[in-house]
Amino acid sequence: MLSWACRHFRARFTPGAALAHRQACPECDAYAAALERAAGTRLPLPASLRRNLQALTGPEPGAVLAFPVPRLAVPDALALRLRSIAQPGRSARPSRPSPPEWVRSPRVAIAASLLLALLFGPLLAGAADRGQRALRLAHQEVAPLVADAGAESQQALVRLWLDAGTVCGAARESALNSMRRVEGRLFDLSARSIHWFKAVPNHFTNPEPRRDAGGSSRRSQ
Amino acid sequence: MNASAPSPDLLLARRAAAGRADAWDELLAQYSERFYNLAVHFAGAGADAEDLTQEICLRLYQNLRQYRGDVPLAAWALRLSRNLCIDHYRCARREWRTSAVSEEVLAALPAGGEDPQAAALRRQQLRAVYQALEEMAEDAAEVVLLRDLQGWSLAETAAYLDLPVGTVKSRLHRARLELAGRVTSRLGLSGANALLPELEAEPC
Numbered sequence A: 001m002l003s004w005a006c007r008h009f010r011a012r013f014t015p016g017a018a019l020a021h022r023q024a025c026p027e028c029d030a031y032a033a034a035l036e037r038a039a040g041t042r043l044p045l046p047a048s049l050r051r052n053l054q055a056l057t058g059p060e061p062g063a064v065l066a067f068p069v070p071r072l073a074v075p076d077a078l079a080l081r082l083r084s085i086a087q088p089g090r091s092a093r094p095s096r097p098s099p100p101e102w103v104r105s106p107r108v109a110i111a112a113s114l115l116l117a118l119l120f121g122p123l124l125a126g127a128a129d130r131g132q133r134a135l136r137l138a139h140q141e142v143a144p145l146v147a148d149a150g151a152e153s154q155q156a157l158v159r160l161w162l163d164a165g166t167v168c169g170a171a172r173e174s175a176l177n178s179m180r181r182v183e184g185r186l187f188d189l190s191a192r193s194i195h196w197f198k199a200v201p202n203h204f205t206n207p208e209p210r211r212d213a214g215g216s217s218r219r220s221q
Numbered sequence B: 001m002n003a004s005a006p007s008p009d010l011l012l013a014r015r016a017a018a019g020r021a022d023a024w025d026e027l028l029a030q031y032s033e034r035f036y037n038l039a040v041h042f043a044g045a046g047a048d049a050e051d052l053t054q055e056i057c058l059r060l061y062q063n064l065r066q067y068r069g070d071v072p073l074a075a076w077a078l079r080l081s082r083n084l085c086i087d088h089y090r091c092a093r094r095e096w097r098t099s100a101v102s103e104e105v106l107a108a109l110p111a112g113g114e115d116p117q118a119a120a121l122r123r124q125q126l127r128a129v130y131q132a133l134e135e136m137a138e139d140a141a142e143v144v145l146l147r148d149l150q151g152w153s154l155a156e157t158a159a160y161l162d163l164p165v166g167t168v169k170s171r172l173h174r175a176r177l178e179l180a181g182r183v184t185s186r187l188g189l190s191g192a193n194a195l196l197p198e199l200e201a202e203p204c
Helices: A003-011 A020-024 A026-039 A046-059 A076-083 A106-199 A214-220 B008-017 B019-044 B047-062 B075-078 B084-096 B103-107 B115-133 B138-149 B154-161 B164-185 B189-195
Strands: none
Touching: A003 A020, A003 A026, A020 A026, A020 A214, A020 B075, A076 B019, A076 B047, B008 B019, B008 B075, B019 B047, B019 B075, B019 B084, B047 B075, B047 B084, B075 B154, B115 B138, B115 B164, B138 B154, B154 B164
16 A cells, blocks of 8 residues: 555656655655656756767757867967966056046036136136236336336437438538539639630531541442 | 856956966966967967967956956957957968968867778868868858857857857858858768758758
């Protein structure tokens, strides 16, 4: 006669189910095995075993090769080179720091600009006032000097003008005297030349010099 | 709360970025082989692949502080390496240095049992796939290379390419079909069918 546990197991059992009573009762284990054989159930494989079997069977269906392409081992010399990339104590290149938030976000940039304006506004306004006062002071100090310099320069200009006028008048007077002397000499020379013309006889002069030239006699022939 | 706790990847990256040599060694132990194999596929084997691997690791080390833990560290690190890989790939392609699969890869191929004919067939197929990839557009060749030849997961491939998983799936399907056509023209129908058994059954 079956116990209550055996009856309960056999009522609940389906092929593939793992119930604890099966390990405890050999008869029920035989019953379950017979049921599984009859149902032809393919029990699920453990994942690790499935991977190993897949590796044994080669590439997936549809792959271009029915056999796996062998993997080459890394040569020893290359392995040493690769290990030397990371020397002890030397960390990898630090990543480039990202720009600050106020550079990346326009909202933050506007807020930061307002904050800067509020913070530095009074300082800048005071500086502007001080600058204006300094300008006024400089104007008060410099303006008289500029005015004085202007008066002195005007006097110098007047003096220069008077000197220039004096020099110009002297030059004009000298030129007039020279012209007067030249005029007097020309007058004397013309008076003497009249006497010289009167002393020359009339036959020494030729009133028509072209008629006596050789060219005209040749043309007449 | 558990959700706010930093992931193991993030902790590892932070420790390595702080100059802890043990953390860097652990990180290399996890990823250097993937970097190296990626470099072999993009730059060809030899000194070029080693130089590319070193460049990738150097860039990873220099950028570790920028890792935020929102994606797996592997995908993030591989994404960092993408520009370097593409530059080397274009350079190598220009100089015809990646016209064939690396001899080191061929030598490491599993023998396929005791049958030497099967091993030779595998080598021939792998060469044909690489030569066909050489002729394909970069984005199509890249997705096949990562998913099928490097064995990356879809999530890792999507993170590396900076694309949604669905886009990667569709691009992968188109690339596989194109690759099948090219391999068929190289090996003949029987060879291509042996190489790409599932493609004909997949819907377009």
